Amino acid sequence: MEFFRIKKSIPFMRHALVFNAISFITFLLAVFFLWYTPLHLSIEFTGGAVMEVKYDKPADIEQIKEVLTKAGIVGAEPIKFGTSQDVQIRLPLKAAEGAEDQNKAMEKLKDTVMTSLKSVDASATLVRNDFVGGQVGKELATDGAMALLFVCIGIMAYLAIRFEWRFAVATIIANLHDVVIILGFFAFFQWEFSLPVLAAVLAILGYSVNESVVVFDRARENFRKMRRATTEEIFDAAITGTISRTIITHGLTQMMVLAMLILGGPTLHNFALALTIGICFGIYSSVLVACPLARYLGVSREDFVKTEKKKEGEPEVISAAP
Amino acid sequence: MNKYPAWKYVVIVTALVVAFFYTAPNFFGESPAVQVTGLRANKADAALVTRVQDALKAANLTTTSVLLNGEVIRIKMDAESQLKVKDALQAKLGEGYVVALTKLTNSPDWLHKMGAEPLSLGLDLRGGVHFLMEVDMKFAVNKAVDRYTGDVRVMLRDKKIYHNGISKDGENIVVRFKEETELKRATKEIETQAPELALKNSQDAAEFVLTAVMKPETQTKLRDSAIQQNITALRKRVNELGVSEPIVQQQGQERILVQIAGCLDPAQCKEVIGRTASLELRLVAEDQASGQNIDAFERYRTEPAPFGTDKMIGSRGEVVLVKKQVVVTGDKVTDAQPGFDSQNGGSTVNVRLDSAGGRAMLQTTRENLKRRMAMIMIENDKPEVLTWPVIQGEFGPQFQISGMANPNEAKNLALLLRAGALAAPMKIIEERSIGPSLGAENIAKGMNSLLFGFALITVFMIAYYMLFGVVSVIALGANLLFLIAILSMLQATMTLPGIAAIALTLGMAIDANVLINERIREELRNGMSPQMAIQTGYDRALDTIIDSNITTLIAGLALLIWGSGPVRGFAVVHCLGIGTSIFSAVMVSRGIVNLIYGGKKKVSKLLIGNVAWAKPVSEKSLPAKA
Numbered sequence: 001m002e003f004f005r006i007k008k009s010i011p012f013m014r015h016a017l018v019f020n021a022i023s024f025i026t027f028l029l030a031v032f033f034l035w036y037t038p039l040h041l042s043i044e045f046t047g048g049a050v051m052e053v054k055y056d057k058p059a060d061i062e063q064i065k066e067v068l069t070k071a072g073i074v075g076a077e078p079i080k081f082g083t084s085q086d087v088q089i090r091l092p093l094k095a096a097e098g099a100e101d102q103n104k105a106m107e108k109l110k111d112t113v114m115t116s117l118k119s120v121d122a123s124a125t126l127v128r129n130d131f132v133g134g135q136v137g138k139e140l141a142t143d144g145a146m147a148l149l150f151v152c153i154g155i156m157a158y159l160a161i162r163f164e165w166r167f168a169v170a171t172i173i174a175n176l177h178d179v180v181i182i183l184g185f186f187a188f189f190q191w192e193f194s195l196p197v198l199a200a201v202l203a204i205l206g207y208s209v210n211e212s213v214v215v216f217d218r219a220r221e222n223f224r225k226m227r228r229a230t231t232e233e234i235f236d237a238a239i240t241g242t243i244s245r246t247i248i249t250h251g252l253t254q255m256m257v258l259a260m261l262i263l264g265g266p267t268l269h270n271f272a273l274a275l276t277i278g279i280c281f282g283i284y285s286s287v288l289v290a291c292p293l294a295r296y297l298g299v300s301r302e303d304f305v306k307t308e309k310k311k312e313g314e315p316e317v318i319s320a321a322p
Numbered sequence: 323m324n325k326y327p328a329w330k331y332v333v334i335v336t337a338l339v340v341a342f343f344y345t346a347p348n349f350f351g352e353s354p355a356v357q358v359t360g361l362r363a364n365k366a367d368a369a370l371v372t373r374v375q376d377a378l379k380a381a382n383l384t385t386t387s388v389l390l391n392g393e394v395i396r397i398k399m400d401a402e403s404q405l406k407v408k409d410a411l412q413a414k415l416g417e418g419y420v421v422a423l424t425k426l427t428n429s430p431d432w433l434h435k436m437g438a439e440p441l442s443l444g445l446d447l448r449g450g451v452h453f454l455m456e457v458d459m460k461f462a463v464n465k466a467v468d469r470y471t472g473d474v475r476v477m478l479r480d481k482k483i484y485h486n487g488i489s490k491d492g493e494n495i496v497v498r499f500k501e502e503t504e505l506k507r508a509t510k511e512i513e514t515q516a517p518e519l520a521l522k523n524s525q526d527a528a529e530f531v532l533t534a535v536m537k538p539e540t541q542t543k544l545r546d547s548a549i550q551q552n553i554t555a556l557r558k559r560v561n562e563l564g565v566s567e568p569i570v571q572q573q574g575q576e577r578i579l580v581q582i583a584g585c586l587d588p589a590q591c592k593e594v595i596g597r598t599a600s601l602e603l604r605l606v607a608e609d610q611a612s613g614q615n616i617d618a619f620e621r622y623r624t625e626p627a628p629f630g631t632d633k634m635i636g637s638r639g640e641v642v643l644v645k646k647q648v649v650v651t652g653d654k655v656t657d658a659q660p661g662f663d664s665q666n667g668g669s670t671v672n673v674r675l676d677s678a679g680g681r682a683m684l685q686t687t688r689e690n691l692k693r694r695m696a697m698i699m700i701e702n703d704k705p706e707v708l709t710w711p712v713i714q715g716e717f718g719p720q721f722q723i724s725g726m727a728n729p730n731e732a733k734n735l736a737l738l739l740r741a742g743a744l745a746a747p748m749k750i751i752e753e754r755s756i757g758p759s760l761g762a763e764n765i766a767k768g769m770n771s772l773l774f775g776f777a778l779i780t781v782f783m784i785a786y787y788m789l790f791g792v793v794s795v796i797a798l799g800a801n802l803l804f805l806i807a808i809l810s811m812l813q814a815t816m817t818l819p820g821i822a823a824i825a826l827t828l829g830m831a832i833d834a835n836v837l838i839n840e841r842i843r844e845e846l847r848n849g850m851s852p853q854m855a856i857q858t859g860y861d862r863a864l865d866t867i868i869d870s871n872i873t874t875l876i877a878g879l880a881l882l883i884w885g886s887g888p889v890r891g892f893a894v895v896h897c898l899g900i901g902t903s904i905f906s907a908v909m910v911s912r913g914i915v916n917l918i919y920g921g922k923k924k925v926s927k928l929l930i931g932n933v934a935w936a937k938p939v940s941e942k943s944l945p946a947k948a
Contacts (some may be wrong), residue, residue, distance in 0.1 A: 129755040155873055155877075158876065205877055207877075256776075256780075263771040268771070272822075279419065
């Protein structure tokens with residue numbers, strides 16, 4: 001079997017402007033949605049409580065909402081979770097002076113929820129119960145930001161050593177633009193952004209940087225082999241030469257992710273969603289955004305071949321015989 | 323060409339065999355069990371094993387095995403008799419032992435002796451409760467300052483040093499003097515008797531002021547000991563629950579993590595753990611009492627508490643006035659057991675204090691005979707007087723509280739005295755509880771997606787790369803084996819994100835094989851001989867594989883450092899997966915390919931799918947530049 005029978009280099013670079021325009025528009029849209037409908041952060045970041053309740057028969061969300069409102073609970077968000085018999089209820093952090101009171105307040109709130117649910121349907125059982133205090137939430141948010149920063153700096157430093165700073169900049173911009181787009185999707189659809197989703201975002205960041213590395217690696221090789229080609233042609237050839245591997249690899253990873261998306265249940269759902277978006281945009285951006293960017297930053301043959309020349313020069317040094 | 327030296331095969335085969343044995347325990351499943359451990363002075367030993375066996379025989383219960391392992395006795399049986407065994411043993415062995423329900427792996431003993439254990443499952447897979455508690459350090463510091471204030475007062479009184487008053491100002495103890503000589507005397511006295519305090523002199527309009535504050539190292543020591551003591555107290559409480567292998571450990575500077583896996587009743591666990599209580603013994607302010615009865619302090623229900631006393635509510639709703647000075651704190655209580663008063667009848671609680679507590683008690687009881695002492699439980703800043711008995715005699719570290727209404731009350735009081743010994747109150751800042759059924763569901767879902775994804779990859783790889791696809795899939799299988807083996811060896815806790823990370827790691831690891839296979843195809847198209855193509859393909863792909871794994875590693879490390887809880891499980895797998903991926907994709911798959919093609923003189927064709935067309939991009943195909 002063979003999917004890619006590409007006999008000639010595809011002139012990707014000629015259409016660089018189009019790709020850049022697409023990226024720029026998606027990016028702006030993502031930023032807009034992030035601003036317009038902020039991320040639906042999970043309680044891990046905001047503090048609050050989540051209760052998962054199981055019923056014998058399909059649960060009636062409207063009725064649950066009604067009961068909770070009647071019990072005087074403000075801001076509870078019941079949603080179906082996985083099957084129709086499972087309901088997840090998010091409770092926002094209850095404001096109270098002093099942290100001590102907050103714990104008690106949350107405790108009472110949860111008890112009230114369970115009693116009122118049971119009063120309607122006795123089969124309601126609490127299967128999962130998470131509570132995160134406000135302080136922990138803040139710490140997790142800071143830690144998340146720190147992790148993202150570390151990944152960016154780490155990857156840039158690595159690429160700068162491995163290739164050249166211009167590649168590092170091009171790659172990190174291309175891949176951060178993926179991250180923003182993933183976040184944009186989560187903001188637009190109001191999917192819950194939880195810790196596992198953050199893990200997915202960081203994992204995908206490390207993963208799609210690979211693509212840029214592979215392409216740049218090939219470009220370096222081409223610079224050495226194709227001495228008369230222009231930089232555009234070099235990049236075209238590099239992208240064309242690796243596109244088969246890029247698509248197959250991403251396709252295979254996506255198969256795994258797809259399995260999680262379908263079979264992994266509600267807990268893994270958003271995690272897999274983030275990965276899916278990341279993989280799709282990763283293919284595109286790490287190749288079609290990073291290469292033009294590197295080109296705009298003025299990468300030339302000399303930047304690639306420089307180190308190799310030094311090596312070739314070594315034998316010229318002849319030491320005098322004793 | 324393409325022959326591996328024998329040692330490389332030895333390495334590969336050894337790695338696979340070791341990995342196989344360490345993965346094996348995960349496949350045997352678990353069976354219900356009951357475990358017995360000793361509390362306090364009681365230890366589980368061979369004698370206890372005999373007692374357990376006798377008890378089981380007496381109750382006519384059959385078990386699969388009774389084993390002594392270190393200081394734990396583990397008894398295996400079928401699911402139906404598990405509860406019966408627990409009840410029978412608890413009744414027979416009594417209070418001094420913890421009898422807990424648990425699950426034990428069915429893997430054979432020799433695997434266990436090799437150190438091969440099944441993966442330890444996280445709470446989200448087993449069900450259980452998880453609490454993150456924060457110790458209120460301000461409270462601990464405040465209490466210490468109170469204690470020092472009292473000490474300083476006693477010191478000055480003993481040496482007859484005259485002062486204009488001692489007061490507490492935040493974390494400072496402020497003593498005012500009229501005469502400078504008195505201040506100097508006091509400074510000398512405090513310096514020798516309480517070297518933990520740092521002193522500072524100052525002077526205002528009319529007075530000389532001595533300010534004492536705890537030295538930073540004293541504060542650190544205080545914080546450390548406060549958290550350690552709370553951990554000990556929590557451990558005691560959790561042990562009272564009778565669960566197997568609870569985790570109670572320090573996290574960060576002032577946090578304690580409590581995890582109880584396989585907790586059958588989360589509400590009960592929480593009640594016991596969440597009981598953020600500390601214990602204090604104080605004298606009752608009897609000079610303010612009207613009469614000897616329970617309503618002696620009734621008038622203070624509306625009136626404010628007089629100077630030097632605190633108003634508290636008793637367990638029967640009565641008002642009790644107690645002195646501000648604390649005689650003994652709960653951390654001095656080493657044991658409290660319900661008992662029976664042979665002289666007067668009725669239930670009692672026998673309390674034992676440590677030596678420091680004993681000394682304080684001796685002095686207080688000597689001076690306050692026939693007065694009342696209050697046992698105060700402070701729960702979430704809310705004090706409750708458990709009981710306020712009359713001091714009947716002079717006593718030291720061992721004494722008896724009598725006059726309980728019934729044995730049950732005595733038992734409860736003993737439990738509260740024993741388990742309530744916290745240095746400072748704690749609050750729950752994070753809580754997760756997962757029902758056991760949800761845990762089983764999570765395992766099933768995680769495993770299903772892993773297997774389904776693996777199957778999809780297998781089908782595609784074999785269809786696309788034929789024999790080399792088969793090799794890749796075998797390498798991927800080896801990767802999975804290594805990963806699970808290492809995780810089992812490290813006894814890393816497996817969580818749902820951890821399973822997701824295994825799936826994702828495999829999904830990403832196949833990249834290495836795709837790289838290699840694509841490269842080999844390309845070299846073949848370039849007209850290389852099959853043997854050369856294998857050689858070059860593997861060599862050239864290696865650089866790229868290492869590159870791509872380094873960037874993944876950076877992301878993994880970030881998650882490991884800043885991730886918490888379930889995400890850390892994800893990160894551990896992610897990082898380990900990089901190592902196993904490189905080994906299996908490069909070493910294992912190459913080894914197999916070499917076995918198939920290596921050393922053969924004439925290989926006319928590689929079974930790697932379609933390569934029957936010329937290389938697409940080469941210098942020749944590009945337009946020549948002037």
